[in-house]
Amino acid sequence: MSTLKAVRGTRDLLPPETALWNRVEATARAVFARYGFGEIRTPVFEDTQLFVRGVGEETDVVSKEMYTWEDRARAASEKAQSLTLRPENTAGVVRSYIEHKMGDTGMLQKLFYIGPQFRRERPQRGRYRQFWQIGAEVLGPQSSGAESALRDAEVLEMLATLLDELAIPRASEANDGKGWRLALNSVGSSTDRPRYIAALKAALEPVKATMCVDCQRRAETNPLRVLDCKVPEDQPIIDGLPKIAEYLDEASTAHFAEVKAALDACGVPYVIEPRLVRGLDYYTRTTFEFTVALGLGTQNALLGGGRYDGLSEMLGGPKAPGIGFAIGEDRLILTLQALAEAGSVTIAESKLDAYIAPMGAGQNAAALALAKDLRASGLSVEVGDGSFRLKKSFELADKLARRILILGEDEVATGVMTVKTFATGDQVKVERAELGEFLKN
Incomplete structure (x- = not known):
């Protein structure tokens, strides 16, 4: 019998790499929170018509790349429904905005999401058939100011902040242009x-x-x-x-000028790219793309987005101007790893606070009890097994944790732990009551 593997174009994400994914997502959540964004979680599959009407029937996404199937009717009175794994999430967010009458509040809605999308495209570096996106949308009724050029500039300034906080450098002469670069354009209004x-x-x-x-x-x-x-x-x-x-027209020209003026005031660098139009039907006015010259090869787009002032109406909803973006998280991770290899950023090792090494099977129970207390105080701890030899325990502990706690009969009897710090080689005795604080410091 052949060994089963992940489907072509998909992959497993394993530790310790997932620690970097978690750090990226935590940084994004923290930045978004400072700008007033709340999280939205939409279904992984939607009615196919959502993407046909929203993204555009003639786009490559809809005509060639979507995973679509007929859902069987459960009763004779029902019709089979065409369902699609979401190839992008803006249409789903706007559908949710309409369905839950979020515009009735009269307030600006700032929403972000993190999750998988699906497209049947040719697998290549940084592009998978199940891929992950971090995205955000700003939309609301006209009275909320959702149509303002200020919102475009705020979103772009937030993205510049996020990339800065992830330690991705800005492109400059000093780094041979190998940082992030913002390309900007306007595709005008619906007319x-x-x-x-x-x-x-x-x-x-x-x-x-x-x-x-x-x-x-x-x-x-x-x-x-x-x-x-x-x-x-x-x-x-x-x-x-x-x-x-x-x-x-005059209004679109003025809108684009306001966006550029606000970015200039915030010190966010950009270049005008006349060919940047983006192929999805819902885009209007401001479109943008952040690229990096390291880690992604010729397909160097890291994230992109734009304004979509007519999308809500296309989906049968009220007028709700909006702007949003999506970050290819797989490609963002590749960029960070490439920068780490080049020495431009440091990816911190995700080591545990301590590894407890019982010096015999008789200390196993005491080791687990000690680990329980340390974990309750917020520390990350792994517990060895007393059948391990001391040398093996040290080798394993060095891979997993910053410190090793040696737990023999004397330590159990006296309540004084032997602790070694791998980074310095220091080995000290610590009272059990003070152990938690010692490990935190």
């Missing part, structure tokens, strides 16, 4: 975008036959995605296509 798409289609018509197969298809179904093409031979053609900035 700007159709005018631009029409101009793009017209410009592509005489040249699309000379482009790659994907671009030939996209030129008909979703021209904006042509701008995302990475095929080298297509780049001169794409560089000559119309720019969205030439089709922005």
